[in-house]
Each structure stands twice: as structure tokens, then as C-alpha cells.
Amino acid sequence: MKVNLELLKELERTIDTVNPEGGKVPIKILGYGEISLVFELSDDPQRLAYKRIPIFDNENQVKRHIWAFNEYNRILMEEIGLNLPHFDTAWFKDENEKIQFYCVQEKINPDSVGNKIIHKVSSKEVETLVLLAMKEMYKVWNYSRKNKIIDLGLDGQISNFALIDYDSNKPKVNDDSKLYYLDTSTPMFRMNGKEAMEAELFLKSAPSFLRWLLKALFLEETIARYYDWRKVTIDLVANFFKEQKSELIPNLIRLVNKFFKEEANEFEIDPITLTEVQKYYKSDANMWVIFQNVRKFDRYLKTKVFRKKYDFYLPGKIER
Numbered sequence: 001m002k003v004n005l006e007l008l009k010e011l012e013r014t015i016d017t018v019n020p021e022g023g024k025v026p027i028k029i030l031g032y033g034e035i036s037l038v039f040e041l042s043d044d045p046q047r048l049a050y051k052r053i054p055i056f057d058n059e060n061q062v063k064r065h066i067w068a069f070n071e072y073n074r075i076l077m078e079e080i081g082l083n084l085p086h087f088d089t090a091w092f093k094d095e096n097e098k099i100q101f102y103c104v105q106e107k108i109n110p111d112s113v114g115n116k117i118i119h120k121v122s123s124k125e126v127e128t129l130v131l132l133a134m135k136e137m138y139k140v141w142n143y144s145r146k147n148k149i150i151d152l153g154l155d156g157q158i159s160n161f162a163l164i165d166y167d168s169n170k171p172k173v174n175d176d177s178k179l180y181y182l183d184t185s186t187p188m189f190r191m192n193g194k195e196a197m198e199a200e201l202f203l204k205s206a207p208s209f210l211r212w213l214l215k216a217l218f219l220e221e222t223i224a225r226y227y228d229w230r231k232v233t234i235d236l237v238a239n240f241f242k243e244q245k246s247e248l249i250p251n252l253i254r255l256v257n258k259f260f261k262e263e264a265n266e267f268e269i270d271p272i273t274l275t276e277v278q279k280y281y282k283s284d285a286n287m288w289v290i291f292q293n294v295r296k297f298d299r300y301l302k303t304k305v306f307r308k309k310y311d312f313y314l315p316g317k318i319e320r
């Protein structure tokens, strides 16, 4: 994988995190999450997706993260058999000696990502897609269940899966469709109970004056959630509220409960209820709304009051 470091350095020199597509180095946004920005370089003949993660203070941190990232990807791919797009990492110190880090992935068809597909296909096919995602997750949790040393976490939201060999002109999902898993940039695995990545990095995008509070209140709970298959599944289903597809939720709950009972019985997972999903969605959405608002205030202070650079890209208003 050939990463164009010079172009990335030029990008970092000139990026405007408020309006990243309007900068000197043309980029196109492919997606964004609560923390990172995923984009392609318009002038790069290589079809690559860059995920910009501006959270590292020193070389040791970034090296440890790269180790954890590579190991997480290796386990998911080679030991568990998930399909991952080709991947790599890139980092450098910019003019101000700040570390700039990117996860790089082969770019896949943007239409093939789960949260796009669910708006193009029938309800039946959405159910098939969710079932395919559950089957991928089964492999992950089954590995952890049998492995005495390694414990894996995964973010099972539908936007983290994509269909392989998807034809944008003929959107369809069937039982034999194959999925990519995309969201590997936060390496979630524990060896002998010890988190491979430095957990506090999760909080680096929060304003420093709030980090201690968030750490005390949420950090452990937030991370632990990704290791718990039941909670990850609640998150997957609850996300259909955010995707404006709440009418599908009751059937999806039936579907995942049936899966737990018939195909993952050995995990003894209690059935998920609608009330629980509703309650979870409300609280999760609230937490992220608060988080994004605090970050906007922080950005305002940094750029307007103190005239400094703000490192993060903040998504516009998110429909919830």
C-alpha cells in the first residue's frame, strides 16, 4: 500500500478543520464518527481511505497504538476470519512537532456501507444484513469465549459493515452476501485482562478541562460495552432510531433474540427488550449530544478566543 506522505504533510499544513473539504489539498469526506474523520485525497490515484486520528502526544503512544492496531487486525482477519479491507498506518511529526496519525484502508464503494444499504433495500433484506452481521460477531465472541488469554471487543453498528462485491445499480442483500468489517482503528482487545490500547486515548478529543470528569464517569463503562455481545447488539439495533428506521426495530429485536437462542445458545444471553433499546438510545444519544456541544464550545474557545488551531473535525448537526 503506497501512502502519499508528502501530500498528507501538505494537508496538515493547510487543513481547516471547520471546513476540511475547502482546503488547499482537496479531499472528499467518506464518513465520520464521533471522533475521527474519514476521507480520500482527491488528487491521489491510489484508491485509499484515510482516517485522521489526532490524539497522540508522543512517539511511545503512537507506536503502542500501531502495534495494537496491527495485532487487532491480524487476529480479526487471520484467526477469526473476518474480511477486512487492506490496511496500513501512517504517521509523521508536522512543522510544529505534533504527531499526525492516520489509519489507511483500501477504499471501498461508499454505497456498500451498511447505513447506506438499509435505505436502498427491502425490510426483509435489512433483516438479512443484520443477521449476516450477527454471524460475523458470533465468530468474534466465540473466539474470545474459547481463548484463555485474549478477549476481543467490536463495534457492531451497521455503519461498520459493508457488502463485498456490491453493485450500486442493483442494491440487494441475500443470505450468501459477504461482509467487510471496517471499524478497526480503535483496537479493542485485552490480553490477560489488560487493555492493549491506552484506554485514556478514547478521551483525547474531549476538552482537557472535562477529561477527568468523563474518565471518572464514563470511561470504563464505555469501553467495557464493546466487549459485551449483548450490549453491542443493543447498540446495533438502537442505531436504527438514528437512521430514521425505527419501524424496523421490533422485528430486528425478534430476529437477534432468535439468533441468540438458536445459534448462540451456549452464550446464554438474555433476550433483548424494546424498552431496553429505547432507554439505551435515549441515554446514548444524550451523552453524544452533550459531548459534541462541549467540543463545539471548546473549539470556539481555542479558535476564536485563543486563536489556536483546533485539531478535530466536528460533524454538522446529526439527525437523531
Ligand SMILES: Nc1ncnc2c1ncn2[C@@H]1O[C@H](COP(=O)(O)OP(=O)(O)OP(=O)(O)O)[C@@H](O)[C@H]1O
Pocket: 030, 031, 032, 033, 034, 035, 036, 037, 038, 049, 051, 085, 105, 106, 107, 108, 109, 110, 113, 159, 160, 182, 183, 184, 185, 186
Ligand atoms: N475503507 C473505507 N472506504 C470507504 N468508506 C469508508 C472506509 N472506512 C470507513 N468509511 C466510511 O467512514 C465511516 C466511518 O468509518 P469508521 O466506522 O471506520 O470510523 P468511525 O465510526 O468514525 O469511528 P469512531 O466513531 O471510533 O471515530 C464508515 O461508516 C464509512 O461510511
Ligand SMILES: [Mg+2]
Pocket: 033, 157, 159, 160, 183
Ligand atoms: Mg464506525
